[in-house]
Amino acid sequence: MNINANPFAGRIDALPDEEFALLERAVATRACREKVGLGTFDEAASEYRSSPPCPSCGESPSKDGKTAAGHQRFRCPSCGERYSSFTGTIFEDSKKDLPTWADFIELMCWNVPIEGIAEICGLNHKTAYEWRHRVFATVDGYQDRIVLRDRIWIDETYINDTDLTHGYGEARKRGLSKQKLCIAVAIDVHKNPVAVVCGHGKPSTKRMKDGLLSHLKEGSVVVHDMEKAHRGLVKAAKCTDEAYKADVKDPVYLECMAMANNLCSWIKRYLWRFTGMDPANLQSYLNWYVYLFRVNQARDKWPRLERVVRHLMMADATYRTS
Numbered sequence: 001m002n003i004n005a006n007p008f009a010g011r012i013d014a015l016p017d018e019e020f021a022l023l024e025r026a027v028a029t030r031a032c033r034e035k036v037g038l039g040t041f042d043e044a045a046s047e048y049r050s051s052p053p054c055p056s057c058g059e060s061p062s063k064d065g066k067t068a069a070g071h072q073r074f075r076c077p078s079c080g081e082r083y084s085s086f087t088g089t090i091f092e093d094s095k096k097d098l099p100t101w102a103d104f105i106e107l108m109c110w111n112v113p114i115e116g117i118a119e120i121c122g123l124n125h126k127t128a129y130e131w132r133h134r135v136f137a138t139v140d141g142y143q144d145r146i147v148l149r150d151r152i153w154i155d156e157t158y159i160n161d162t163d164l165t166h167g168y169g170e171a172r173k174r175g176l177s178k179q180k181l182c183i184a185v186a187i188d189v190h191k192n193p194v195a196v197v198c199g200h201g202k203p204s205t206k207r208m209k210d211g212l213l214s215h216l217k218e219g220s221v222v223v224h225d226m227e228k229a230h231r232g233l234v235k236a237a238k239c240t241d242e243a244y245k246a247d248v249k250d251p252v253y254l255e256c257m258a259m260a261n262n263l264c265s266w267i268k269r270y271l272w273r274f275t276g277m278d279p280a281n282l283q284s285y286l287n288w289y290v291y292l293f294r295v296n297q298a299r300d301k302w303p304r305l306e307r308v309v310r311h312l313m314m315a316d317a318t319y320r321t322s
């Protein structure tokens with residue numbers, strides 16, 4: 001016998017399809033447990049959702065038998081609502097197992113286009129698309145809490161609505177036309193980013209304020225490229241100015257604006273992957289980008305996938321198909 005031969009090979013080859021499918025799921029469950037610390041939704045429920053508050057009124061629940069699928073069921077003592085561990089989360093009603101979800105989430109962390117994710121996870125396109133929106137729902141409003149401080153760079157970047165829906169590389173008009181979507185970006189010296197959709201065309205002071213004002217801590221220094229709308233924003237935020245004339249041939253400008261410029265080009269590169277997206281969803285994509293940006297920064301201390309899975313387990317977010 002070849003000492004390198006896999007001792008399981010023969011037995012696995014001989015398995016009937018049905019048994020092989022079971023074996024595959026058992027292997028996936030164990031691999032998932034080793035990767036994210038949880039192999040099944042039941043394990044996840046006892047780890048993170050052993051006593052989930054009532055989705056209707058927020059009361060603490062009492063246990064109420066098991067669901068048909070064998071999961072813990074709860075009943076609210078105050079309003080009588082019956083629910084199970086993952087009611088009100090993105091996993092509600094999902095018939096797929098945790099390893100499938102973990103693969104899906106991992107691929108989303110690599111920003112793999114949805115067609116690829118569907119193929120690899122064995123999901124139909126509609127399900128994969130819906131899952132992605134469920135995940136996006138958990139980072140809805142995520143940026144609202146981000147306040148940049150001390151030294152902050154701000155800028156805008158523009159993309160054509162038509163680039164999003166039809167794809168890059170197609171012939172398109174040059175210049176800053178009205179149809180271009182504006183994304184206001186900001187990043188501080190602590191590498192906290194913000195990216196918000198800011199209407200069409202060059203933004204007014206009002207639009208800049210709508211987009212960024214709540215994200216700037218009073219007393220910070222805001223570095224920008226002398227755009228008039230920026231000055232109004234900086235004043236309203238009670239920050240101080242440090243402006244540089246936009247000139248890509250000027251090394252001082254480039255150095256000073258490098259933080260914001262880098263963020264703009266990372267965001268563009270990120271969005272290029274999602275050709276065919278509905279521009280109405282652009283803010284969701286940006287929220288996910290900013291969320292991952294922060295997760296990636298801490299990935300040495302806190303493994304990325306484990307952290308994202310935990311976030312999704314804990315997040316109350318229901319995506320409703322309209």
Ligand SMILES: [Zn+2]
Pocket residue numbers: 054055056057058059076077078079080081
């Ligand atoms: Zn209740």
